[in-house]
Amino acid sequence: xxxxxxxxxxxxxxxxxxxxxxxxxxxxxxxxxxxxxxxxxxxxxxxxxxxxxxxxxxxxxxxxxxxxxxxxxxxxxxxxxxxxxxxxxxxxxxxxxxxxxxxxxxxxxxxxxxxxxxxxxxxxxxxxxxxx
Numbered sequence: 001x002x003x004x005x006x007x008x009x010x011x012x013x014x015x016x017x018x019x020x021x022x023x024x025x026x027x028x029x030x031x032x033x034x035x036x037x038x039x040x041x042x043x044x045x046x047x048x049x050x051x052x053x054x055x056x057x058x059x060x061x062x063x064x065x066x067x068x069x070x071x072x073x074x075x076x077x078x079x080x081x082x083x084x085x086x087x088x089x090x091x092x093x094x095x096x097x098x099x100x101x102x103x104x105x106x107x108x109x110x111x112x113x114x115x116x117x118x119x120x121x122x123x124x125x126x127x128x129x130x131x132x
Contacts, residue, residue, distance in 0.1 A: 008034050012041040025053060025122035032057035032064045035071055039118070050120035060114050069117035080109040 008029070015024050029035035035057030039049060047053055049069055057064055060075035084107045 006037045006041075008037040009041045012038055012045075016042075016045055016047075023053075026055070026119070027053060028056045028058075030058055032059045032061040032071060032073055035073070035118075036063070036067055039067060039069075039071075048123075050118055051123045054119040054122075056119060064114075065116065067118070072116045072119040073114050075112045075114050077110050084109060 012027070015027075027035075027038050029038050035055050038055050042049060042053055042055070049055060055071065057071045057073035058076075060073045064071040064073050088105065088107070
């Protein structure tokens with residue numbers, strides 16, 4: 001069985017191969033699944049979470065709380081996002097516009113930071129961010 005290496009592994013390996021002063025102390029993944037793969041890769045390289053590197057996800061998938069450590073993630077309201085998208089679509093239909101040269105719109109939907117155990121101050125720094 002061929003199991004391709006997740007792309008996140010290449011990215012994390014690249015970051016960890018940087019000189020010590022340039023390595024990230026936190027990684028914000030674009031989804032909880034990518035965050036889980038990031039945690040797996042960090043652990044395979046012998047790093048402790050969150051002491052050596054913090055990891056956050058996005059979506060608050062049910063498995064996020066079951067990871068080790070439980071994943072800090074951003075929960076968004078998909079209902080609010082869908083409602084906003086539908087409102088914009090109806091506006092385009094009603095106005096008969098929506099061409100490529102339209103103004104960019106910013107739509108803000110509610111989100112909630114779900115704090116768990118995958119985030120902490122980097123090793124050698126206190127809670128105030130100062131050195132050891």
